[in-house]
Amino acid sequence: MRRGTAPPYRPTMRIPAVESRSPRDWAVDVVAFLLAVGFTALAYVDGVERRLDPAVLAVDAILGGLGCLGVWLRRRLPVGFAAPVIAFSVFSSAASGVALLALFTVAVHRRFAVVGLVTAGFAAASVGSVVVRPDVPLPTWPLAALGVVCVAAVLATGMFVRARRQLAGSLREQARRADLERVAQARSQERKRIAREMHDVLAHRMSLVSLHAGALELRPDAPAAEIARAAGVIRDSAHQALEDLREVIGVLRAEVDCDDDAPERPQPTLADLPALAEESRRAGTRVRLVSRVADPASVPPAIGRGAYRIVQEGLTNARKYAPGAEVSVSVHGGRGDGVTVEIRNPWPSDTEETAIPGAGSGIIGLAERAELAGGRLEHGHTSAGDFRLWAWLPWQP
Incomplete structure (x- = not known):
């Protein structure tokens, strides 16, 4: 055989596997x-x-x-x-x-x-x-007839057993495919849920980065302390966004446990709303938060997380489309009555523009989140000229 040439192909005989008897x-x-x-x-x-x-x-x-x-x-x-x-x-x-x-x-x-x-x-x-x-x-005619009947009975019984086994095998295959489809759907829904979570988080972080970067661009002669504060916000927001992005990429690469209803990261609750409002105030947005939930820690995690995401998306949209406007956030409710979230901000004028891009899928994701939780979401203009984002999430007694 010459060097550099592959050895000739030699077909091999495969011995069928022996099925074990039950x-x-x-x-x-x-x-x-x-x-x-x-x-x-x-x-x-x-x-x-x-x-x-x-x-x-x-x-x-x-x-x-x-x-x-x-x-x-x-x-x-x-x-x-x-x-x-x-x-x-x-x-x-x-x-x-x-x-x-x-x-x-x-x-x-x-x-x-x-x-x-x-x-x-x-x-x-x-x-x-x-x-x-x-x-x-x-053989006489009666014996011959009896022999034919015996052969027919043996064949009929064997073919009946064969048909029954085929039916059982078909049912098992259908059950297996249904289970695979269920797992695939569960994984797809899990990834969509993670995508919604990360959209809410990253949109909030990136809007802060864009807002402060735009302010630095418009005011290069601002005081050093203000520039340092804006740069710190940009650094912290970018760092948190990278951490969130790294987390979701790791989750999507790994096998997702579809039976776990809790999100991987982060897991905010209704008690985190004051911190969210304060973060937006440090970014330059005027936020007026009114919370009338007696014990935010007692709100179910899924409901509290949904309300938090709705407020977060509302603040992000206000920074995008109505920069500098005051945002009013109201959260109230109780056990048995549900949790109601309302966010209002002045509707921007036609001449007002923002440099922060939007994909337009945030409100759609919030509506899906509310429907999955058994609630509902409304948004649009009011007669007073405000933009209103309203949602109700059930809280079982």
């Missing part, structure tokens, strides 16, 4: 083997009573015994078991009983065309047995 399969095979041995013994005793030639008896017993041993191979090689046993039945009366078992096995494990061919071979062997062995009497 305890039920072992019990069925043992019963089938005992029935075959019993029929072979009865055929041998009948031959002895009819004073058949010893050589004929020996051949009958040997072929019948081989057929009995083949019972243990019938699951792996149904046709390979049936073909020699049917051939044995031409010369051995003892093997004719095992041939019926072979017909049943083929009917269970093979398609209808193969079953038909094996049945035709069995019929030919029955005729050949009468021709080859003169000691076998010609």
